[in-house]
Amino acid sequence: MASSSSSLRIGVVGYGHLGQYLVERILKDGAAHGLSLAFVWNRNTDKLKGLVPDELILGDLSSFAERRCHVIVEVCHPHIVKEFGLHFLSHSHFMVGSPSALSDSDLNLKLRQAAQQYGRTLYVPSGALWGGQDIQRLNDSGALKALFIRMSKHPSCFRLTGDVLSDWTEGEGRRVLFRGSVAELCPLAPNNVNTMAAAAVAAGSLGFTGVQGEIVSDTVLSDYHVVEVEVTGPNGFSVRTVRRNPAKLGAVTGSATYNSFWNSLLGESCSHSKYCIHFPEVKLHDVKTNQINCNLWCRLYRSWKKILNVFTKKTNMILHGLKLQSIQFYAFNVHK
Numbered sequence: 001m002a003s004s005s006s007s008l009r010i011g012v013v014g015y016g017h018l019g020q021y022l023v024e025r026i027l028k029d030g031a032a033h034g035l036s037l038a039f040v041w042n043r044n045t046d047k048l049k050g051l052v053p054d055e056l057i058l059g060d061l062s063s064f065a066e067r068r069c070h071v072i073v074e075v076c077h078p079h080i081v082k083e084f085g086l087h088f089l090s091h092s093h094f095m096v097g098s099p100s101a102l103s104d105s106d107l108n109l110k111l112r113q114a115a116q117q118y119g120r121t122l123y124v125p126s127g128a129l130w131g132g133q134d135i136q137r138l139n140d141s142g143a144l145k146a147l148f149i150r151m152s153k154h155p156s157c158f159r160l161t162g163d164v165l166s167d168w169t170e171g172e173g174r175r176v177l178f179r180g181s182v183a184e185l186c187p188l189a190p191n192n193v194n195t196m197a198a199a200a201v202a203a204g205s206l207g208f209t210g211v212q213g214e215i216v217s218d219t220v221l222s223d224y225h226v227v228e229v230e231v232t233g234p235n236g237f238s239v240r241t242v243r244r245n246p247a248k249l250g251a252v253t254g255s256a257t258y259n260s261f262w263n264s265l266l267g268e269s270c271s272h273s274k275y276c277i278h279f280p281e282v283k284l285h286d287v288k289t290n291q292i293n294c295n296l297w298c299r300l301y302r303s304w305k306k307i308l309n310v311f312t313k314k315t316n317m318i319l320h321g322l323k324l325q326s327i328q329f330y331a332f333n334v335h336k
């Protein structure tokens, strides 16, 4: 694929369901959105042959830097986030498709520090989480008191590290597999609770240990996954959402999540929303009025592409009369 020098070069790490979808979309529609494919890596290279142009196949992930990506998107496994996340951030912005990896507090801190050190952004796509931006706003205002997420799926859709589900039988109905903090749940079901992990990122004041979750196996759910989110604020304020995400039997990822990932990559939701991407950590210092202004930033920079272009430069820039006071290192892409 010809890539224009001005396009954002994307490296895709993982060629499972999500990776295949993203690669296909970038090859088909990327040029129209200013995106081009820099490489695709999969632990089994044979899976890529004939489907991805040879020159875009990366054989050895350790040599990713040679492909000079603007953004690396991980869509395979939290292990890869742990093994390569810091390296990725030393060269590129990094979208963590498996944010359950961030439940490791040491890794989480190191990734944030690396992003800050190298002036890169660690992106967490909203995936199957509905209302993440609202959760984040409540969190940032100091009003978020509690957050609970229940994820229910057909037993064939779970990939658990233990054998708690090894004896399931069709027709057995509903079984609560685990209830506890998201920090405890992530190692048990690293591929299944990324939505909870994204919520724990949005709810930074509660974090992975404060946000509570529950995973439920239900043989009735042969056509969709269910994500229930309960947000509690002050003085009796609460919001409860239920999201049904159509999904095939055995699929880790619900079908609506594919498009959600693509939108996270494009920042396309910006044109439909007052706020495009909310930056919890970004602080803009308006030199004239001496005010911190986050919302203005979001209005000014409505596309992720532009944001990335800006962040490839250094801090302390004057932008439209605003002085960038601190570089953000943790962004949360809005669900659409």
Ligand SMILES: NC(=O)c1ccc[n+]([C@@H]2O[C@H](COP(=O)([O-])OP(=O)(O)OC[C@H]3O[C@@H](n4cnc5c(N)ncnc54)[C@H](O)[C@@H]3O)[C@@H](O)[C@H]2O)c1
Binding pocket: 014, 015, 016, 017, 018, 019, 042, 043, 074, 075, 076, 077, 078, 079, 080, 097, 098, 099, 125, 126, 127, 128, 129, 190, 191, 192, 194, 195, 198, 252, 253, 254, 257
């Ligand atoms: N953020 C979210 O809301 C969200 C939603 C759905 C899926 N996910 C995550 O995104 C990732 C990809 O999802 P998917 O539906 O494409 O899954 P998938 O099972 O279809 O594909 C995963 C791919 O990664 C490879 N892989 C598995 N373990 C690996 C390892 N240890 N090292 C290297 N490669 C490995 C597999 O061979 C496969 O090619 C998963 O981690 C999944 O949990 C996140």
